[in-house]
Amino acid sequence: MTATKLLQIDKLSKSFADNQVLKSIDLNVAAGEVVSVIGPSGSGKTTLLRCVNFLEVYDGGSIQIDGREVGYVDATSRKRRGEVDLAGMRAETGMVFQSFNLFPHLTAEQNVMLGLRRVRKKPAAEAREIARHWLSRVGLAHKTDALPSELSGGQQQRVGIARAVAMDPKILLLDEITSALDPELVNEVLDVVRQLAVDGMTMLMVTHEIAFARDASHRIVFMADGLVSAQGTPDALMAEVASNERLRNFLSRFSATAH
Amino acid sequence: MDAIIYSLPFLMNGLGITLLVSAIVVALSLVVGVLLGIGLIYGPWPLRWLIRLLSDCIRGIPILVLIFVVYYGLPPLGLNLSSFWAAVLALTVFKSAHVIEYVRGAVTSIPRGQMEAGMAIGLIFPQRLRYVIFPQAMRRFLPPWLNGVTDAVKGSALVSLLGVVDLMQAINQVIGRTYEPLPLYILGALMYFAINYSLSTLSKVLERRYSYIRE
Numbered sequence: 001m002t003a004t005k006l007l008q009i010d011k012l013s014k015s016f017a018d019n020q021v022l023k024s025i026d027l028n029v030a031a032g033e034v035v036s037v038i039g040p041s042g043s044g045k046t047t048l049l050r051c052v053n054f055l056e057v058y059d060g061g062s063i064q065i066d067g068r069e070v071g072y073v074d075a076t077s078r079k080r081r082g083e084v085d086l087a088g089m090r091a092e093t094g095m096v097f098q099s100f101n102l103f104p105h106l107t108a109e110q111n112v113m114l115g116l117r118r119v120r121k122k123p124a125a126e127a128r129e130i131a132r133h134w135l136s137r138v139g140l141a142h143k144t145d146a147l148p149s150e151l152s153g154g155q156q157q158r159v160g161i162a163r164a165v166a167m168d169p170k171i172l173l174l175d176e177i178t179s180a181l182d183p184e185l186v187n188e189v190l191d192v193v194r195q196l197a198v199d200g201m202t203m204l205m206v207t208h209e210i211a212f213a214r215d216a217s218h219r220i221v222f223m224a225d226g227l228v229s230a231q232g233t234p235d236a237l238m239a240e241v242a243s244n245e246r247l248r249n250f251l252s253r254f255s256a257t258a259h
Numbered sequence: 260m261d262a263i264i265y266s267l268p269f270l271m272n273g274l275g276i277t278l279l280v281s282a283i284v285v286a287l288s289l290v291v292g293v294l295l296g297i298g299l300i301y302g303p304w305p306l307r308w309l310i311r312l313l314s315d316c317i318r319g320i321p322i323l324v325l326i327f328v329v330y331y332g333l334p335p336l337g338l339n340l341s342s343f344w345a346a347v348l349a350l351t352v353f354k355s356a357h358v359i360e361y362v363r364g365a366v367t368s369i370p371r372g373q374m375e376a377g378m379a380i381g382l383i384f385p386q387r388l389r390y391v392i393f394p395q396a397m398r399r400f401l402p403p404w405l406n407g408v409t410d411a412v413k414g415s416a417l418v419s420l421l422g423v424v425d426l427m428q429a430i431n432q433v434i435g436r437t438y439e440p441l442p443l444y445i446l447g448a449l450m451y452f453a454i455n456y457s458l459s460t461l462s463k464v465l466e467r468r469y470s471y472i473r474e
Contacts, residue, residue: 091381099375105394115380
């Protein structure tokens with residue numbers, strides 16, 4: 001066994017009624033690593049990501065961040081953590097959503113400030129400073145006072161990223177963050193993610209942007225039917241295409257439809 | 260004309276009681292209704308079931324029946340309320356059931372992703388309600404609720420049936436002395452109208468103030 005990874009997922013399983021979405025997932029992410037999860041729809045990618053910050057309650061197995069069990073007091077007793085404890089753990093994992101989920105009644109700056117003020121308990125002036133810093137890092141220094149409804153999809157998603165990273169999370173979870181965007185807005189968002197990767201942010205992302213995943217991640221995980229079907233460095237994964245039929249089918253279908 | 264001038268001090272006293280009853284009912288039902296509404300949406304299933312049953316039953320009973328039940332029905336069970344407080348209790352129970360539904364409608368209209376975004380940045384449940392859900396739900400809550408406030412003012416006229424001297428009862432008493440029903444009823448109607456018209460104007464102003472929130 002190697003040293004404990006930042007994120008360690010063992011034998012994770014999850015069902016919705018009769019449908020077992022995650023069968024037995026083993027997945028680790030080391031600090032500073034960028035891992036992409038790809039796979040056909042319905043393969044459980046998004047569910048996996050949502051389990052990592054306990055937006056989805058998982059049934060079996062274990063998820064640990066920095067050695068602490070996510071959602072439960074420990075892996076064996078399955079006693080659920082209290083609300084405050086759970087919120088504290090969630091604050092350690094940033095999440096960026098497919099549909100942005102910005103707070104529509106708050107300006108860009110207030111969206112980023114909310115967690116800093118109410119969770120990190122920072123004074124308003126400091127929270128505002130951090131919010132402005134991150135908004136300018138995502139190229140939105142001029143939009144701090146804009147409401148989400150006044151921003152384009154790409155701009156909204158960049159606020160979503162700023163809101164997540166401003167909390168200084170141990171790991172950033174990105175859930176198909178460009179899927180809801182018009183094609184011409186995708187790159188401005190991916191550029192921000194690329195820069196975060198360069199800066200050493202630990203990231204686990206579910207994506208349909210295969211080219212981006214190849215070029216920005218240290219490792220790609222291919223999921224199919226609730227299992228990890230293949231994983232490795234982008235090059236190693238592509239080398240597996242010959243021997244893994246599901247991966248081959250997925251990638252060929254993908255390049256046929258997406259380009 | 261004389262009758263009207265003679266009646267004014269009595270009507271003003273009555274109006275005071277009408278406003279007092281309405282204000283107490285509106286304030287209490289807001290607190291009770293919001294708490295039970297939140298219980299109905301987020302509570303464990305036995306609580307949700309109980310609140311649903313309560314709300315459906317109360318809304319299915321005429322308000323007048325409710326008033327008589329509280330005033331005449333509770334004393335044998337050991338709860339003796341003055342006519343004023345019996346009326347306030349009955350109207351509050353009735354109004355609360357409606358507030359529960361306004362809250363449910365407003366809160367469940369907020370997309371699920373909002374709660375999740377609040378969870379993801381580490382807000383605890385009461386913080387998510389206060390900073391994320393309520394400010395957005397306000398826009399949908401206010402119009403029906405303010406409409407309900409005008410209903411409460413109008414509905415408060417029923418307390419006259421228990422002998423509480425509100426505006427309605429004051430009018431009846433003055434008519435009993437002056438035998439001039441029409442001008443006095445018209446005057447009373449105008450007073451109710453003045454209150455409710457100001458309320459609905461306020462409601463429009465508030466609606467506009469919250470209209471900037473778009474999903």
